[in-house]
Amino acid sequence: MIITKQKMLSDIIKAITGYKNIFITGCGSCATLCKSGGEEEVAQMEKYLKTKGFNITGSTIIDEACHVLLTKRTYREHLSKIKKSDAILVMACGAGVQASSNSVEIPVIPALDTLFLGNTIRFGVFEQYCSMCGDCLLEITGGVCPATRCPKGLLNGPCGGVDDDGMCEVDRTLKCAWVEIYESLKKRGHLDRMKKIIPPKDYSKNRHPGSLTLKKRKGSAK
Amino acid sequence: MLNKDFIITAELQPPKGPSVDEFLNKAHILKTKVDALNVTDNQRAIVRLSSLAGCAMLVREGITPVFQITCRDRNRLAIQSDLLGAHALGIRNVLAITGDDISIGDHRGAKQVFDIDSIQLISIIAGLNKGITAGGSSLAGHTDFNIGATLNPFARPEELNMMRFEKKSMAGAKFFQTQPIYDINAFKKFMEKVKDKEVKIIAGILVLKSAKMAHFLNKNLPGVHVPFALIKELETSYDPKKKGLEIAARTIQTLKGIAHGVHIMAMGMEERIPEILEMV
Ligand code: SF4
Ligand code: SF4
Numbered sequence: 001m002i003i004t005k006q007k008m009l010s011d012i013i014k015a016i017t018g019y020k021n022i023f024i025t026g027c028g029s030c031a032t033l034c035k036s037g038g039e040e041e042v043a044q045m046e047k048y049l050k051t052k053g054f055n056i057t058g059s060t061i062i063d064e065a066c067h068v069l070l071t072k073r074t075y076r077e078h079l080s081k082i083k084k085s086d087a088i089l090v091m092a093c094g095a096g097v098q099a100s101s102n103s104v105e106i107p108v109i110p111a112l113d114t115l116f117l118g119n120t121i122r123f124g125v126f127e128q129y130c131s132m133c134g135d136c137l138l139e140i141t142g143g144v145c146p147a148t149r150c151p152k153g154l155l156n157g158p159c160g161g162v163d164d165d166g167m168c169e170v171d172r173t174l175k176c177a178w179v180e181i182y183e184s185l186k187k188r189g190h191l192d193r194m195k196k197i198i199p200p201k202d203y204s205k206n207r208h209p210g211s212l213t214l215k216k217r218k219g220s221a222k
Numbered sequence: 223m224l225n226k227d228f229i230i231t232a233e234l235q236p237p238k239g240p241s242v243d244e245f246l247n248k249a250h251i252l253k254t255k256v257d258a259l260n261v262t263d264n265q266r267a268i269v270r271l272s273s274l275a276g277c278a279m280l281v282r283e284g285i286t287p288v289f290q291i292t293c294r295d296r297n298r299l300a301i302q303s304d305l306l307g308a309h310a311l312g313i314r315n316v317l318a319i320t321g322d323d324i325s326i327g328d329h330r331g332a333k334q335v336f337d338i339d340s341i342q343l344i345s346i347i348a349g350l351n352k353g354i355t356a357g358g359s360s361l362a363g364h365t366d367f368n369i370g371a372t373l374n375p376f377a378r379p380e381e382l383n384m385m386r387f388e389k390k391s392m393a394g395a396k397f398f399q400t401q402p403i404y405d406i407n408a409f410k411k412f413m414e415k416v417k418d419k420e421v422k423i424i425a426g427i428l429v430l431k432s433a434k435m436a437h438f439l440n441k442n443l444p445g446v447h448v449p450f451a452l453i454k455e456l457e458t459s460y461d462p463k464k465k466g467l468e469i470a471a472r473t474i475q476t477l478k479g480i481a482h483g484v485h486i487m488a489m490g491m492e493e494r495i496p497e498i499l500e501m502v
Contacts, residue, residue, distance in 0.1 A: 151323055152294075152334070156341035157386035159320040160374050160401065163444040170323045182382040194385055197345060197393055200298060200338045200356065 001030040002093045003118035003126045004037065007111060012089070013052060015109050019086035021055045023078070025100055027065035027092035034126060036112050037065070037091030045091065045111065057085040065096030072103040082106070134205035140193050142184030147201065149177035155198040223258045223286055223315055224368055224397060229424055229483025231258045231288060231399075232495050236271035242279060245271075248492045253285050255496050258315060260288040260399070260485065264295060267327025274304055274313075281312040288370065289313045292321025297337035298346065298356045305350055309365045317370040317399060318343040341386075341393050344369055348394030371395035373423070375403070375412040376445035384415075391421050399485045402428035402439070404448045406476050413480055425481040427473055429488045429498070430466035433457040467494060471501035478502075 006012075016022060024042050031037030039061055046056050058081035062074050075082055082088070087107040090097045093114040101108040118126035131148040137155075138145060147153045151170040158178035161169025166179035185191050223229060232252055237245050249259060261276040277287035289308050291301060305316065324334040338346065338356075346356045353364035371390040377383040390398070403409045403425045413423065428446075430436055433456040436448040452469055459465035474484050488495050 151325075152320060152336045152339070154320065154336070154339040156339050156389055157382065158377075159340075160372055160377070161323070161444065162377065164378050166378065169444070170325055178382065179379065182379060191381075191385075194382075195389070197341055197389055199345075200342045203337070 001033055001118055001120070002095070003034050003115045003128075004031050004093050004112040005034075005115055006036050006041070006091070007113055009048065012109075012111050016049075016054065016087060016089060019054075019107070021057045021084055021086045022049060023057045023081055023085040023088045024049075024059040025065065025088055025090045025092065025096075026059070026061040027096050028061045028063040029065070031065065031092050031096070031112065032061070033120070034118075035124070042091055045089070057081045062092075062096075065090065065092035066099050068099045068102055071096075071099040075100075075103045132206070133201060135202050137198065140196075140198065141181045142188060142190060142193075144177060144181045144184050146177050146181060149180065154178070155201065157194070223288075224422055226257055226483065228478055229258075229422065230256045230486070230499070231260050231424065231483065232256045232486040232488065232492060233260045233262060234276070234492060235262050235265060236273060236276040238268070238270045240271070242271070245276065246279065246283065249280055249283060249285055251493050252495055253283070255499050256486075257483075258286040258288050260317065261290060263290040263292045263319070263321070264327075265322065267294065267322045267324045267329065269328065274308055274311075277308065277313045278311040286315065287313055288315040288317050290317045290319060291343065292319050293336050293338055293340055293343055294321030294324060294334050297335050301338070301343065302346065302350065302355060305347060305365065305367070306361075309367065314366060315368045315370060316347060317372070318347065318395070319372050340371065341389050344371055344390055344393035344395050351394075368397065369395050370397040370399060372400070373398040374401040374445040375409060376401070376447070378445070387416070391419060395421065397422040397424060397482075399424045400426045401443070402426045402446050402487070403473065403477070404446070404452060406473065406480070408447070409477075410480055422482040424483040424485045425477050427470050427484050427486045429470045429486065429491060430456060431489070431491070432462045432466075463491070467498050468501060471498045474498070474502050
């Protein structure tokens, strides 16, 4: 899921200062799960902004705030309230904010910072295991991603900073990704995979803006 | 440099500013005492005059440089073009290193590059030596670099560490500069293990300045172990700095016949390196 975090309230206020009538949009997917833009958070924001003198014209939670057609449809349903608004405050990831700005003509303001694609470790704890490089090599590295879990993204083994307990020099509370990879490969009897030099990553597979159109093709799993 | 029986190099940090007087003064003090001077590349992720410019100035002064290149600040295009430039300026020794994380330096908000890692960098330099770029196209001509890498003989887990050493030498590294060595017996055992490798191992000598520094290293520098006896010596000395120089000299003396050379890191006291070497 996409991990987001609410901006500082003072920064949100700064961004909407000058507008009076605010519509608030949340997201029923990721932002709900990481408690940054679900029903509860939208209700809290509404209450808070009212105490700061803003007029809340309405609010909605879009099932997937990044879904452009769905977002357009939702705003059509709320057209009368949107017409009365000076701006929309979006409590969703950056993709969600842009689906909104794509759908209305009034200013759209992000209330969250979008952080990473996260794994849920347990309730309320998220970690980044994959940075979506477009060129996955997990079969070579024992299912542990060096491009993401090593802060330097080293592909051929640890830097000189891994300490005597196997912890990472950048954050001594984190295990060095390469010690993880080593242990994982060893457990699986695949240590020989580490001996090959992995060439530099092909970043041409990771250019932005990314775009993908599904079509049926021979040889695909479907 | 690599043809010497016992290679002696020293580390020199470029200035944090445009004035190179002190840098060149120190270089001149060391000129006839060492085989090469190793110029650091924005060490600890702090901006300094470039290692390339530092090395080029040394060449101009008739001093052999070792050009340190980290993977933190440049992508593969920039690194290759700097390497070609370095070659044209007469630089032949390069030391490929990963680089300290940007988060410890003075530009924490900067984007760190790590387009390639140090092993890929070694492969790329080996490619340039054959006249081929990282992208696979041909160069007009080829470079002639001596490729060096770093090595921590005591990093754990040992098996993983040895694999990394193997990979570096497989990629084309011909000389290895180690983490500071204090525990000679442990180092000797390591050298036994790698004696069949056709590479030069240059032992790191980090000059101790005080017992406090020794404790700090033991606590913070992975794989570095200053034995208790040395700490005691520093503690009981009236002039710990002088004692540090003595210890360095003694270590170098013992390393002759064990390592292929030494690399002296004096941390700002470079002008005292000749004292060390006289004691050896
Ligand atoms: S290599 Fe890492 S970042 Fe790339 S797709 Fe696989 S898990 Fe994600
Ligand atoms: S200690 Fe390990 S995880 Fe941390 S930067 Fe170095 S190689 Fe990467």
